[in-house]
Amino acid sequence: MINLYIIKIFSYACCITISALGLNLIYGYTGLFSLGHAAFMGIGAYLSALLTKSFSSYGYLVYTGAIILSVISTFLISYLIAIPILKLKSDYLGIATLGFGIIVKVLLDNSDKVFPQMGGSRGMLTIPNFTNLPIVLLSLIAVILIMRNLIYSKFGRALLAIREDENAAYAMGIDVYKQKLLSFALGSAFAGFSGALYAHLYCFLHPSNFDFLRSIDLMLIIVLGGLGSMSGTIIASFLWVFILEGLRIILPQAILDWRLVIYPLLLILLMLLRPQGLFGNKELLWLKREYP
Amino acid sequence: MNYFFQQLLNGFQLGSVYALISLGYTMIYGIIRLINFAHGDIFMLGAYFGFYAITRFKFNFFIAILFSMVLCMIINVLIEKIAYAPLRKKNVPRINLLITAIGVSFFLENFASLKIIFGPDYLPYPRPFKIITFDFLGLTLSSIQIIVFFITLVLLLILDYLIKRTKIGLAMRAVSYDKETALLMGINVDNIISLTFALGAALAGAGGVLYGICYPQIHPFMGIMPGLKAFVAAVLGGIGVISGAVLGSYIIGMIEVFTAAFISSTFRDAIAFAILIIVLLTRPQGLFGKEEGIKL
Amino acid sequence: MILKIENLNKSFGGLKAVKNFNLILNEGELCGLIGPNGAGKTTIFNLITGFYKPDNGKIIFKNQDITNLLPHQIVNLGISRTFQNIRLFNNLTVLENILFAFNYQINYSTVESILRTSNFRKVEKEIKEKCYHFLKLFDLEKKANILAKNLPYGEMRKLEIARALALNPKLLLLDEPSCGMTINETSLLMDLIRFIKEEFRLTIFIIEHQMRVIMNLCERIVVMDFGEIIAEGKPAEIQNNPKVIAAYLGREYAYR
Incomplete structure (x- = not known):
């Protein structure tokens, strides 16, 4: 039982x-x-779950396709969202992406009006359990x-140049806007991938799994780990x-409340x-910076 | 048509509460460029302090507001001194300050949820005065609304006086304009920053009590959404601009109430943010903010 | 003729930073741009390199209209620059700073870099050799792995110039390279500029405040004041031009 957990x-x-x-690619390496x-995790999760739930008889074939x-x-x-939004800088970009996240959450809350099987704010149930440990x-x-x-x-290298100094990156002949778009889209695609895996792990999705607090959790993780460190x-x-x-399983209920205070x-x-996070921008083992 | 004007009144009521919260956001951002995510939780604390002042200590309503304002001020200054000031002195990247603010926010929410503090449950808010409704040109105006408008107006006037007419206000504006120069002019920047946190907290505290009597239910996580909305209002009006935050708040209040009344209440957050994004894309500095030139 | 600027205008708000600016740069020359503070010199650089868009006028580089191109496109055509306040990638090493400049010359696809194909490895190896060649040329190879922000000031400038040259430009724009340098460093800088002009056979357009540098280095000098060209000619001619003296020292001094 514990093992399974x-x-x-x-x-x-x-x-x-x-x-x-x-997210580290987007913020840690590119500075966006x-x-x-x-929200992108949510989009990936719901989209794949909708597919596997609708065509569940095809098993892993539809799972792979859905992912x-x-x-x-x-x-x-x-990419499409980024085209207008990446014209904004620093805090304003943060605010716009936060807004996008909230809009996606509201849309997911109301998704049952278009696709009843997505469950809306009641959550999406009985998603086939395809994701297992070897796969993740x-x-x-x-x-x-x-x-x-x-x-x-x-x-x-183009991304690092942009993060370090956007104007100098321009002066290096780097197409700053295009690289930013690619970085944002690629990082978000990672999130979509992760969402699709997640959906078939717990077999239950709820819009609040992907609200702005989750986005903030991800931000916390990368800052804690060190921006620009895999x-x-x-x-x-x-x-x-x-x-x-x-800790939820180890701690008794009385201390459990304190967990979120500590x-x-x-x-x-x-x-x-x-302040630089656990690793700063250092890497371990074969993740270390390799010079060409 | 009457329904429309009635909603306008409701939007005005919601906007007033948002204005009290968003002023703190905008002042704190103006002075240390921090999106103070914990500000919504100060608003939550304000609501609870008012709650206990009225139910436990049987304070008069206006005294309860003052009580809540003072406590919020003290707490926010303490937070600033303990959590933010050491970071500012170490000159860490801005993201660390933001994460710290998020940490403070989580702490306040979860600490308030502890059973020995406020507890995790929803509490019904007392209404310490009779609710009288007036018919005014075919509209229903309740005593709650009158009190909300009145208190908001008084607080805004006091703030306006403080910022425009006093030395403290001048110092605040100087610090938000250029910290180094302000320091050279002999302004105690640390004190001014603490004062800004205090002022913002006082307004948020009052906002919390007013929110409690308008929408009479409180819980430890109640600050998140109004806090975000007030922040949106501050950005919409042009962050760092005091009058912008007030106007932005009324705009957001109206948008929310009208979306709920004419479209669907589930979409109100989405529409508020969609409008914010559209405004940012067309006017990144907000509706009333000044444009900043690019520097090379 | 490598660069031709015709009737360039640029204003910020109500301020006319550049007024009817006309200039021709000849292939292989070292031309100086001087003028009092706020004369619009850096604005000219920002216009040429695409950081600013002109209100009207034309910029022709090697018979190609570059007026409305973006900064990175202009770099790829062969104009590179340095900045008045050095803009290195401070938290990256000296080697990486040079490496980034070679980015646009690299031609392998993203898929190739994910798969680490033999072409990827070949290209990366070549680039690395080029980088070290460059560092050696500028006597920086011993500092290859030092963070750029930890270099002494003079070497930061040198690195920034080396980085601009790694872009393989035909025209190099130097914005006040001697700014903030000691006399000694300035002399080294002058040697460096002479050296790169010989070594890379390029056209150099330089903004400078120190008269010693400009008079020694430049074959031709353009003087700006209030966004306009007020004089143009050989160093000796400029030195005695009353208009120039007036612009620099105030009218009183010139006519005394």
Whole structure:
């Protein structure tokens, strides 16, 4: 029983890591302040669940198809959203993405008016359980590999240049706007991928799983891990999930309430004592910066 | 037609509460460029303080508002001194300040939810005065609305006086314009920042009590959505601009009430944010903000 | 003729920063742009490099109209620049700063970089060699792995110039390279500019405040005041031009 729970939590942590890596690409590496990342997770989750639920008899075939389709759709949707929104800078970009997240949540709340099987604010039930530990683990490894290879290439260098100094990036002949669009869309596609995996892990979706508080959680994770550090994001995601979710089974009910009081205090303390996050921009093992 | 004007009145009522919250957002952003996510929770605390002042201590309603304002001021200044000031002195990236604000917000919400503090449940808010309704040109105006409008107006006038006519206000404007220069002019920047937090908290505290009597149910997470909405209002009006925040609040209040009345209450948040995004895209500095030039 | 500017105008709000600006730069020359503070010199650079859009007028580079191109497109055509207040990628290493400049010359696809194909590895290896070649040329190879922000001031300038040159420009715009430098550093800078002009055979357009630099280096000088060209000619001619003296020192001094 406990083992099963730990496997679930572990798989969940893998999903969160994939999504957080996407946000790190957007904010940590490119410097685009996004507070609506969970919305893309939600889009991926609901879209894939809608597909697998409607064609559940096809089993893993439709699951694979649904995942691929959610990744492509979140990529395209976020690209289209980004075209106007990325004209905004820093805090304003954050506000606009936060607004987008809230709009998506409201749409999900009302989704049952168009697709009754999406359940709206009652939540979407009985999604087939296709996601298992090997699948999330392989997905996570694939995402880490893709991200690492992207970061240490022409594309990743363009993003870093933009984050460091946008005007200098222009002067380096970098098409700043296009690279920003790509970074945002790619990071969001990671979130869509993670959402699709998540939907078939817990087999239940609710719009509040993807509201702006979840976006903020993801932001917390990447800042805690260290902006611009993949190792940091991976470790912070797992720590975050295990400390917050895992402790639920260990602690008695009386202390459980205090969990959510102590957690923000730790957060405030960490921001003060380790402003650069656990890892800064350092990497571990083969994630280390490789020079060409 | 009457229905329309009645909704206008309701929008005005909601907008007044938002105005009291969003002023704190806009002043704090103006002075330290922080989106103070914990501000909505100060508003929540204000509602609870008012609640206890009325039910437990049997204070007069106006005294209860003052009581709540003072407590919120003290708490917000403490938060500023304990959580934000050390960060500011260390010159950490702005994102750390924001995360800290989120941390403070989580802390206040969950701390308030503890059974030994306020408890996690919804509490019905007392109405410490008789609700009288007046018929005015075919509209129904309740004593609640009159009190809300009156108190909001008085607080706004006091704030306006403070900012425009006193030395403290001048110092606040100087600090928000240029911190280094203000420091050179002999202004105690730390005190001014604390004062801004205090002023913002006082207004939010009053807003909390007024919200309680208008929409009589409170709980520890009640600050999140009104806080966000007030923040939207501040951005809509041009963040850092005092009059912009007030006008923005009334606009958001109206939008929300009219969406609920004529479209569907489930869509009101979405429409408020959609309008915000559209405004930002056409006028990034907000409706009443000044345009900032690009520097190379 | 490499660059031709015709009737360029630019205003900010009510302020006319550039008025009817006309200029021709010849291939291979080292031309200076001087003028008092606020004369509009940096604005001219920002207009040429596409950071600002002119209100009207034309900028022709190598017979191509670049007036409405975006900054990165202009870089790719062969104009690169440095900034008055150095804009390095401060939190990245010296090597990375140079590496980023080679970005646009790299031709492998994103898919190739994900798969680490042999073409990807080949291109990256070539780029690395080019980077080290560059660092050696500017005597920075020992500092390749130091963060740019930790370099001494003079070397920051050098790195910024090296980075601009790594873009393989035909025309290099230097915005007050000696700004904030000591006399010693300035002398080194002058040697550096002479060196790169020989080594890379390019056209250089330079904004400068220090007369020593401008008079020693430039073959031709353009003087601006209030957004307009007030004089143009050889260093010796400029030195004795009353209009120029007036612009710099005030009218009283010139006619005394």
